[in-house]
Amino acid sequence: MQNDLFYQNLPEFILFNEFAEANHYQTIPDDWFIVITDVINSTAAIEQGKYRQVNALGVASIVAIMNSIKPLKVPYVFGGDGASVCVPSSVLAKVKQALHATVRLAKEQFSLQIRTGIVPVADIRAKGKDIRVAKFKPKSHFAQAMFDGNGLSLADSLIKQADSPYLLSLEQAENGAEHSLFEGFECRWNEIPSRSKEHVALLVHALPDAQFSSDQIYQIVLMAINGCYGDELAYHPITPEQMSLSSNFADLQNEAKIRGGFVGQLEKYKYLAKLKLLRHVGNYLMKNKVKTDATDWGVYKQRLVDNTDFQKFDDMLRMVISGNAEQRNALQNQLKQLQQSGLLVYGIHAAPSALITCMVNDYNHDHVHFLDTTQGGYAMAAKQLKSQLAALNAEQLALNSN
Template identity: 30%
Template sequence: MTQDGFYQSLSPSRDFAGLTRAGAFTPLPRDWMVGCCDIVNSTDLIASGRYKTVNTIGASVIAAMINALQGVPFPYVFGGDGASFAVGPEHADIARDTLARLRSWASAEFDIDLRAALLPVSWIRAEGLDVAVARYAVSEAADYAMFAGGGLNWAERQMKLGGFEVPPAPLPDPPDLTGLSCRWNTIPARNGLILSVVVQPVPTASAKDFAKIAGDILAMADQLQRNGHPVPEEGPSFSFPPPGLTLEAKISRGKTALILRKAQLFIQTTLAAYALSRKRPLGSFDAQHYRRMLVANADFRKFDDGLKLTLDCPPQVRDDITRILEKAATAGHARYGLHEQDEALVTCIVPSVMRDDHVHFIDGASGGYTQAALRMAASDRTTA
């Protein structure tokens, strides 16, 4: 089945908790390819206060693939300091070229070492693992891929060991990152703290065991206002000039001189600030509607070979979630990492402000998923 046919045949679900039930995920076709990317030494960048850059480069993988595939839908997931995706065999060369150009671009533009790998699903299945996918509809206009089966985690581990490497492209054209932006301010916690949660089943855990753990955590989040959604109903705030102006100029300039691209963006963001400050539409652009769709389309919770959440919650809920996870870890059913911070961060891919299918990746603003995953790994070493 072609990529378009397979992925579009999956019906998007509006029931996030329902993704814990048996049969919610469909295995990828065996001839598909899995791609992944992450930043080497992202912890050093986080420590220096550059997590907005980390998030933006992580999301660049998705933006570049969206543009390279020219509207063909494909499953992807954002991980903070990187991303993973899957494509049909007919798009393997496009994926390889895009990853190669991303590596060269990240090095030339940011002096950042980006790892990349591409491998067949059949190889993952030979290891006794799988890559299965579901579609979760956050709104009528947008949905995100959810992954299960352990295959993405295995692929990422192989990538970090140098396996299935996609080398940087020699003297490439910059990747097309149209739509990728980072103009919003960080989002302060309204209920105490922003909690980043990463939970994964251990290899010996049954699907039923992990479904119970995920269900208990989601039930805890469901007690929060708007399920712990970290973005306020009116959307994030916008200041002028936006704090990510130079960063956006770097990711969008292509072969344009940086100073010229910054000047272009300054004009664009001046108009955007005016439009966002109005209470009524500016021409055909309705800024209030756009903000509402941003909130609706935000990916603050996902299944990525486990459960990942970014929650705005009080300390009591953090403690309750910690107790659930400690019990699961003691029983040998799950491994986990938590990281708390004062703010959340949003990174956007907006093909057009006139459509409602824009997507928005939510993470903690001081390390988020990356720091939570590091704590999970550190806990593994302690208990080994």
Template identity: 30%
Template sequence: MTNNDFYRDLFIQHIPIQEVLLEPSLFEDVPDDWNIIVTDVQNSTAAVSAGNHQLVNLAATGSIVACLNIARDNDVMIPFFFGGDGATIIVPDIILKECLHALILHQENCQSNFDFFLRVDSCKVGDMYKKGATLKITKVKLNDLHIIPVVLGDALQMAEDEVKSKSRKIGLTNIPYNLNLKGMECKWDKIAPPVDSNEILTLIIKAQTTALQSTVYSEVLTKMEFIYGDVKKRHPITIEKLIMINSLGQLKNEVLMKFSELKWVEVFTSAIRSFIARWYLKTNEKGRNYLRELPELTESLMVDGTINTVISGTAKQRELLLFELQAMQDKNLLRYGYYVSNTSVLSCYVTAIDDYHVHFLDGDQGGYTQASKLLKL
């Protein structure tokens, strides 16, 4: 296989993640000439505190969508991780410059239209290896529809730390305007948990050392499944709780993020699409299929060297899980941060109603940002 096809050609694991994690032979080193792109909203805690958590989520979603559109145009498959206030995308050299250029344009949009700064930078995987980092990856079939990347190692975290610690000006020339956020949508209102009395728990769990990741994360996911049930049972999204937004302000923000200026034609078109979609998703077979697929194609669990997850359950289940996590933290096995909210928020990448779609999940009020703040204490 060529390096450009590295991720596409990875073997897909069909066993539970907690079992995959304990089998190092199922992981492969990411090639030296691939790159780690990191985007991160600077001072995201302040932005979330000011009530701009949906804009922060949109900026992170846009980072992934911009790179996915470029990858699709070049017939390249890439892994990505949504972090609420930023994203991590692993790309081969063939699309690196295009992706960075698009992300710099996205950065400018965020700055001019929403007054927050989106850090953008990249690190060569080979350079991270020279610094002693590790980056091993596999693909796991999470359910009938969704295959996710699973990463072990500290390279992604080291790359994120480097990007946050410096402010490098990326100079790219002779590349035409290429910010394409087509397919990015935020059409869903805040989503209540499947059971009205339940809550949404956003969790970030980090093993104390890289060597402990496999066993610690396997144990955590096993405990989580014992307390909450499997991924499907603890999933925060059900079709019955999905409600489309009718907020002009949110539609305007989506247009501003995608087109850098307020195009009322696009706002009007987006509003019409939302209105029609209410009928289409209920009465058309393709629409109903899309809705059925949406929960399974939602990123509710990510393993990128840490565990990042959004789950739904009772307060009692949360107390039991946090008790177990605290016991493991007391043994110096891991650190964790969490945030509890009443609803979750969803942003989406939809190429077509009957084609590829993936959905990015966060706890309301900036769940991942809030959990990360607690993790750092």
């Protein structure tokens, strides 16, 4: 069906500062669906030190969905403690199987629960919101989906309502899981220290009014970021030199549990042993810049950096940036002024390191790397943003009642 290829055929844009320009976005077809995954009580899990597991499960849900519908490409975004994916109706049955497997995996391997929901795009439009998508392609071998229209935000709130009709039944998640759905999931890198003093997870949601459009508000925010942190080269959170493969058993356990979650304890131990070996092989290949028919290992780390989703847009601006406390305080002061003017709400969370989780189809070009800060970056920033939004809604409600 032609609708299935909607995202694959989408024109691309290459400059990130154009992410809020309406002309880059096209309407997602009415017969598509929005899939939401979300780790339940992620804040409590993060406070217990399980931020790696929370991130891993968010990425695992994307990996399972994308594997289930290969070779079709669809738009998705990673949100730290979950993900949003848009899919055509023709693959919905396969996607449900992938979601069932992810829910079961979270429960059995991590003692965590994942909330999953599927919302028809047509229902979003019937409720007065929209969902549009753009394709940001900063490199020839890497593209990211961007979303606007507040449809993703509405879908997320709909599946979190009590007795939501959009929730996927957890009871169904006990059967039919396949470990092959998680092929390509990787979590092998050490936490990445900041080149400066800290990494910051930043969320900004514009509140346009009669005077300022969303695009104008986001341009003001980007200028504030550039004024405080410098250009993209200055604030980019990772460089090849910072990347190192982990030898930590606890870190590698997450990948072993996801890749071997349905094959038994012995297979998990074998997989862990394999990861230990692969660390030495990987270090040798990258250090000696070995070229094979499939991969140029001398440039792999740079391509990893290029293929990282450190800045994106899904009804709000999401960024992981590197700097110091003085820069963060300067930016926060400007954001606070804009928030007090009613132009935006924001969340900001600082941590000493960043965390990278990977989806690898091949080691040459087709690999995507999902970035968050340690200590629950995006999830903790979202808590602050939601608090500001709730206070604003309460204030408007009080004004309307007077």
